Structure formats: C-alpha cells, structure tokens
Amino acid sequence: MHYRQLGNTGIEVSEIGFGAWAIGGDAWGPVEDDASLRAMERALELGVNFIDTADVYGNGHSETLVAQVIRQRRDHLIVSTKGGLMGHHRDPQREPVYDQPQKIIAAFEDSLRRLGTDYIDVYFDHLWWNDPRETDAFLSAFGQLKREGRVRAVGVSTDDFDYIQYFDRGGVLDVVQLDYSLLNRKAEQQILPYCLERNIGVVVRGPLRMGMLTGKFTRQTRFPEGDVRHGWPQEDWYGAQLEQVEQLMTLTSQARSMGQLALRFVLNHPAVSVAIPGGKTPEQVEQNVMASNRPLLTEEDLRLIESVTLAAPQ
Structure with missing residues (x-):
C-alpha cells in the first residue's frame, strides 16, 4: 500500500481507503454484517488506514460497524464521517434542519457515540446544496470543533463548485469529497484544479461508478428493490456506459x-x-487494495482513455 498526504492537513492516508456506505445495509442490496466486518478487517490488514462513513448510512448502522473494527487500533486509523443528511432524510422538502451550530454539534456527538471514539479525523458537511443558513451554521460548528480538538480536519462532500467556493471563504476548507471516475470526469474542469492549487485534500467517492467499472454488469443485470441502482437498466445512459467499459477492457x-x-x-x-x-x-477489498501496486497508466493507456471517456454520458 502506498500513502499520500491529505492536502495540507498533515494527515497521511492510504491511497486506497474503505467506503462504508454499502455496509449500512439500506442502499446497495443485501449485505451481511459478518461479511462487512471481515471486509473491513481485511482492508486494515492490507494497509488501508482511511475509513469513510456517514451518520445517514443505514441510519447510523454503518458507523456502529466501523466502531467494532477501529476499537483496538483507533490511534492508527483515519476515520471520516459526515453529518447533515440525517435530518433531511426525514425532511425531503429540504427545509433548513441544521440552521444552528448546536444542532450540528449534537449530530456530531451522536456520531461519536456510534463510532465509540472521542474525536473524528475528518468531519464532512454532507449537504450538496447551498442554503446559506445551513452552510454558515456548519462553518461555525466546524470552527468550534477544530478549536476544541475534537476534529482534525473539516470538509464538504459535494460536486458543486460554487458550494465549495462559498464554504472555503477565508481558506477554511481542508478536504473535499467528490464523485470522480473514468465515467464521470466533471471534477477535472474546476474542482480538482481548485483543490490542487490550494492544497485541499481530495477524497474520491464513486471511483468504480457504483460497480459499473468492475466490468461485471451487462444489459441483463438487474438490481434488487432497495438498491440505489435498481432503475439503472431502464436509463438511456446505462447501455452507453456499458459500451464504454467494454472498450476500456482492452x-x-x-x-x-x-x-x-x-x-x-x-x-x-x-x-x-x-x-x-x-x-x-474480503475478496472485493483485496481486489481494490491491489490497485495501489498495479502498473501506472502509460501515455498510450491515457490516450485510449481520453478517446473513450471524454464523451462519456455524465
């Protein structure tokens, strides 16, 4: 496993981390807790030191599972979690829920209890829309949490460049979590250059396009009820992206x-x-982790990738 600096935070992270959304059990089809725990344990054995979760994943269940694997090795791991969607999960009208810093602090403390820890390495604002009342409340709460030493770094999980700039007023943004993959390269236009210029850490979610980029899906693939991908086969872009993956398989x-x-x-x-x-x-984790030691992309690889993906449906 290779390691990188998380922007200017002073935190060193494994370049392959563990995304704990699926193990929450409410968005990616059937999942067994025992298998999830074995998967996380295997990731840590192979050198993964960064685990990302959120309060809304399985309504807190993901955080409670993460707690079980970090308990005996907390100081050697980088744990990130997110707040902001739990209240909106119950209020789809997007009326301001986290409009006061103390509400965010309360959500943060709920995550601490579920995770069984007294600090979070990276705490994310999980809202991807910019309601200034909520954004300003997060900024205030994040400032307090950092001053108290309960959070080492703060960030936003969003693909909205305007939101990132608004949040980063005064240069307070440490980390951005965003969707980026071979089939979604929008972040290359503005967000990634912005983060690179300001040495803001970047955590990439969706690098496998929710499984599309494993090469295992076909036009006959069907996803169960309750899986966020359930409606994919009916979408126009689905077949087009399958064709692009087939070209990349070369x-x-x-x-x-x-x-x-x-x-x-x-x-x-x-x-x-x-x-x-x-x-x-564990088997899926092993395949992911091995990417850290796989051959770097050549110029020829990159030319083919450009020809296939620059016109990718987003």
Missing part, C-alpha cells in the same frame, strides 16, 4: 483488472489523496 490484463484500472485512473490525478471504493466482502 487495457486490462492478468496484472490489472477493470476495477484496478479505474482506481489507478483516479489516483493518477495529482489532486487526489485517496479513493474510497466500497467493499462488502
């Missing part, structure tokens, strides 16, 4: 699977600190 070999190629692509960008693919089983 870059795979015994030394590099499709998923590993996809992870190497996002790690190739100089702004990226860590990619956080999910993993429901």
Whole structure:
C-alpha cells in the first residue's frame, strides 16, 4: 500500500481507503454484517488506514460497524464521517434542519457515540446544496470543533463548485469529497484544479461508478428493490456506459483488472489523496487494495482513455 498526504492537513492516508456506505445495509442490496466486518478487517490488514462513513448510512448502522473494527487500533486509523443528511432524510422538502451550530454539534456527538471514539479525523458537511443558513451554521460548528480538538480536519462532500467556493471563504476548507471516475470526469474542469492549487485534500467517492467499472454488469443485470441502482437498466445512459467499459477492457490484463484500472485512473490525478471504493466482502477489498501496486497508466493507456471517456454520458 502506498500513502499520500491529505492536502495540507498533515494527515497521511492510504491511497486506497474503505467506503462504508454499502455496509449500512439500506442502499446497495443485501449485505451481511459478518461479511462487512471481515471486509473491513481485511482492508486494515492490507494497509488501508482511511475509513469513510456517514451518520445517514443505514441510519447510523454503518458507523456502529466501523466502531467494532477501529476499537483496538483507533490511534492508527483515519476515520471520516459526515453529518447533515440525517435530518433531511426525514425532511425531503429540504427545509433548513441544521440552521444552528448546536444542532450540528449534537449530530456530531451522536456520531461519536456510534463510532465509540472521542474525536473524528475528518468531519464532512454532507449537504450538496447551498442554503446559506445551513452552510454558515456548519462553518461555525466546524470552527468550534477544530478549536476544541475534537476534529482534525473539516470538509464538504459535494460536486458543486460554487458550494465549495462559498464554504472555503477565508481558506477554511481542508478536504473535499467528490464523485470522480473514468465515467464521470466533471471534477477535472474546476474542482480538482481548485483543490490542487490550494492544497485541499481530495477524497474520491464513486471511483468504480457504483460497480459499473468492475466490468461485471451487462444489459441483463438487474438490481434488487432497495438498491440505489435498481432503475439503472431502464436509463438511456446505462447501455452507453456499458459500451464504454467494454472498450476500456482492452487495457486490462492478468496484472490489472477493470476495477484496478479505474482506481489507478483516479489516483493518477495529482489532486487526489485517496479513493474510497466500497467493499462488502474480503475478496472485493483485496481486489481494490491491489490497485495501489498495479502498473501506472502509460501515455498510450491515457490516450485510449481520453478517446473513450471524454464523451462519456455524465
């Protein structure tokens, strides 16, 4: 495993992390807690030191699972979690829920209890829309949490460049979590250059396009009820992206699977600190982690990737 600096935070992270959304059990189809725990344990055995979760994943269940694997090794791991969507999960009208700093502090303390820790390494604002009342409340709360030493770094999880700039007034933004992959390169236009210029850490979610970039999906693939991908096969873009993945498969070999190629692509960008693919089983984790030691992309690889993906449906 190779390690990188998380922007200017002074925190060193494994370039492959563990994304703990799927293990929450409410968005990615069936998942067994025992398998999830084994997957996280295997990730840590292989050198992963960055685990990302959120209060809303499984309504807190993901955080409680993470707590079980970090308990005996907390000081050696980098744990990130997010707040902001739990209240909106119950209020889809997006009326301001976290409009006061103390509400955010309360949500933070709920996460601490579930995680069984007294500090968070990276705490994210999980709202992707910019309601100034909530954004300003998060900024105030984050400032307090950092002064108290209960948070080492703060960030936003969003793909909205305007929101990032608004949040970063005064240069207070430490980390951005964003969606970036071979099939979604929008972040290259503004957000990644912005983060690189300001030495803001970048955590990449969706590097495997929710499994699309493993190369395992076909037009016959069906996703169960309750899976966020359930409606994909009916979408116009689905077939087009399958075709693009098929073209990219020409870059795979015994030394590099499709998923590993996809992870190497996002790690190739100089702004990226860590990619956080999910993993429901130890076997999936092993495949992800091996990307850290897979061959770097060549100029020829990059030329083919450009020809296939620059026109990718976003």
